[in-house]
Amino acid sequence: MCTSRCTSRCTSGAKGSRRWQKIPQRDDEDSPHAFTVSYVQRARRAAWRLRDVTFLCADAALCGRWVRTLTEQLSALAQRPRRLLVYINPLSGKRHGERIYRHKVAPLFSRANISTSVIVTQHANHARDHLRTEAELQNYDGVVCVGGDGMFSEVMHGLVLRTQRDQGRDHHHPDQDLAQTGLRIGIIPAGSTDCICFATVGANDPVTSSLHIIVGDCQPMDVCSVHHGDAFLRYSVSLLGYGFYGDVLSDSERRRWMGPARYDVSGVKKFLSHRYYEGTVSYLPASDVLGTPRDRAPCRTGCVVCQYNRPLEEEKEGKLKMEESHEGLAWRSVRGKFLAINAVSMSCACPRSPQGLSPAAHLADGTTDLILVRNSSRLAFLRHLLRHTSKDDQFDLGFVEVHRVRRFRFTPRFCQSDSELDLQELLQEKEQKEKEVAGSQARRILGQLCREHPACCRTPPCASCWNCDGEILPHADIQVRYTTLLLLFLPLLLLLAPLLLLLLAHST
Ligand SMILES: Nc1ncnc2c1ncn2[C@@H]1O[C@H](COP(=O)(O)OP(=O)(O)OP(=O)(O)O)[C@@H](O)[C@H]1O
Ligand SMILES: CCCCCCCCCCCCC/C=C/[C@@H](O)[C@H](CO)NC(=O)CCCCC
Numbered sequence: 001m002c003t004s005r006c007t008s009r010c011t012s013g014a015k016g017s018r019r020w021q022k023i024p025q026r027d028d029e030d031s032p033h034a035f036t037v038s039y040v041q042r043a044r045r046a047a048w049r050l051r052d053v054t055f056l057c058a059d060a061a062l063c064g065r066w067v068r069t070l071t072e073q074l075s076a077l078a079q080r081p082r083r084l085l086v087y088i089n090p091l092s093g094k095r096h097g098e099r100i101y102r103h104k105v106a107p108l109f110s111r112a113n114i115s116t117s118v119i120v121t122q123h124a125n126h127a128r129d130h131l132r133t134e135a136e137l138q139n140y141d142g143v144v145c146v147g148g149d150g151m152f153s154e155v156m157h158g159l160v161l162r163t164q165r166d167q168g169r170d171h172h173h174p175d176q177d178l179a180q181t182g183l184r185i186g187i188i189p190a191g192s193t194d195c196i197c198f199a200t201v202g203a204n205d206p207v208t209s210s211l212h213i214i215v216g217d218c219q220p221m222d223v224c225s226v227h228h229g230d231a232f233l234r235y236s237v238s239l240l241g242y243g244f245y246g247d248v249l250s251d252s253e254r255r256r257w258m259g260p261a262r263y264d265v266s267g268v269k270k271f272l273s274h275r276y277y278e279g280t281v282s283y284l285p286a287s288d289v290l291g292t293p294r295d296r297a298p299c300r301t302g303c304v305v306c307q308y309n310r311p312l313e314e315e316k317e318g319k320l321k322m323e324e325s326h327e328g329l330a331w332r333s334v335r336g337k338f339l340a341i342n343a344v345s346m347s348c349a350c351p352r353s354p355q356g357l358s359p360a361a362h363l364a365d366g367t368t369d370l371i372l373v374r375n376s377s378r379l380a381f382l383r384h385l386l387r388h389t390s391k392d393d394q395f396d397l398g399f400v401e402v403h404r405v406r407r408f409r410f411t412p413r414f415c416q417s418d419s420e421l422d423l424q425e426l427l428q429e430k431e432q433k434e435k436e437v438a439g440s441q442a443r444r445i446l447g448q449l450c451r452e453h454p455a456c457c458r459t460p461p462c463a464s465c466w467n468c469d470g471e472i473l474p475h476a477d478i479q480v481r482y483t484t485l486l487l488l489f490l491p492l493l494l495l496l497a498p499l500l501l502l503l504l505a506h507s508t
């Protein structure tokens with residue numbers, strides 16, 4: 001494949017240091033035969049860049065032999081994708097998805113001889129439904145989503161649900177282990193938060209993500225299932241947030257026209273309203289695992305903690321069953337007033353929070369970090385939030401606790417079923433309060449208690465909603481468990497990278 005005739009040659013510079021030097025284009029007959037090799041150069045902060053180097057040969061035969069050999073070597077790398085199914089969300093983030101793909105991604109895919117089927121989505125859940133029903137997955141080596149976390153979530157749901165259907169698994173059953181999807185997913189960041197791309201690649205850069213896909217590595221990623229009783233709700237790979245993050249998301253939905261800024265406006269608004277929510281969190285701690293949420297040892301590709309902690313397919317049944325068998329013993333419960341309940345299966349690092357909600361959470365260890373932020377003053381909560389934007393430990397505060405769990409459940413205090421029970425408790429609390437305080441303060445406190453109870457308040461039940469990877473869940477009473485793995489186009493072992501990063505060779 002002919003490319004530009006501009007050629008470089010290696011010239012020994014001063015003191016024998018070798019450096020490449022561009023030499024002007026040569027049109028004369030005896031111009032040497034040359035071939036150009038494109039390779040990946042790792043730049044600052046996890047960014048990857050494409051670089052070319054051209055080699056001069058004495059004669060055409062030698063040049064041809066080099067190109068054929070290099071091309072054969074590259075073709076032999078089985079993990080590299082040849083055919084990709086691409087979904088573009090035109091409305092993600094600042095609505096640059098299509099432009100980003102056409103200008104930055106497609107040229108790289110074509111230089112790497114990757115064929116693509118591109119679908120620009122026409123409506124929400126277009127990608128999920130296409131993957132789940134009509135996509136002919138056997139024709140592809142992977143799926144690429146161009147958009148934000150919500151678009152990734154659509155592709156994930158489409159692939160996981162399609163795999164269960166094809167393998168006859170019932171994903172509605174909360175204890176059903178899921179079949180693992182075979183196709184890898186690549187993410188081209190074009191959204192507002194892009195936390196899944198940032199937390200896995202370390203950068204939100206379309207060129208870097210494209211090169212990761214072309215090089216074709218493979219990195220597993222935890223998937224949690226969320227159920228309400230026996231009804232399946234959604235899968236989650238990043239944040240399951242109740243209280244603050246749930247309120248921020250639901251408030252920001254009506255501001256989608258603002259793009260990424262919608263989260264800042266809603267964030268400030270919800271910080272100021274400072275709502276707490278009552279309920280009971282029960283969780284099954286992950287026993288006999290390496291690492292803790294506060295060991296400040298971030299998960300990196302080739303992570304040994306993930307390999308050690310992740311329940312292997314065959315032992316998964318046994319391991320979880322064993323933990324379950326001590327149901328009464330191993331499960332723990334926490335009841336109280338929470339500003340936020342966040343369950344993260346990965347660090348959730350993103351441009352807003354470079355370390356993430358749980359910096360030491362592992363991408364593929366089969367556990368979730370459950371962060372409980374109890375009711376506290378606005379100032380204390382602000383300190384907690386601000387620590388997400390620095391390297392300070394956001395868990396080192398009296399009203400914050402974090403647990404590494406395999407499963408957890410949440411029941412809001414004022415859920416419909418037991419409001420009568422709560423009503424008696426509430427009346428007892430009122431009588432107690434009446435004894436303790438008198439006059440105007442009593443009315444203020446009783447007003448607060450009253451405002452919160454559906455049985456005696458005019459406002460709807462004060463449950464928050466769950467933010468599941470950026471989507472709102474229809475129920476607050478949920479059960480969550482680690483269920484399966486996804487596969488991403490990511491470097492498995494960066495140390496091997498120099499050998500694998502030759503992208504392609506072509507004669508010039
Ligand atoms: N063509 C479309 N028209 C309308 N909505 C769409 C379309 N394609 C996808 N969606 C929906 O748009 C929502 C937002 O998409 P996405 O998450 O990619 O952008 P974002 O919200 O800006 O990014 P982030 O989730 O990272 O904050 C998703 O829930 C997705 O289901
Ligand atoms: C006053 C200073 C406050 C500083 C606060 C910094 C804390 C930022 C933590 C950001 C955590 C993002 C977690 C990612 C969740 C995504 O799956 C989801 C979909 O994209 N995004 C949101 O829910 C959007 C959530 C946006 C929350 C702000």
Ligand SMILES: [Ca+2]
Pocket residue numbers: 222344345346361362363364365366367368369
């Ligand atoms: Ca995890």
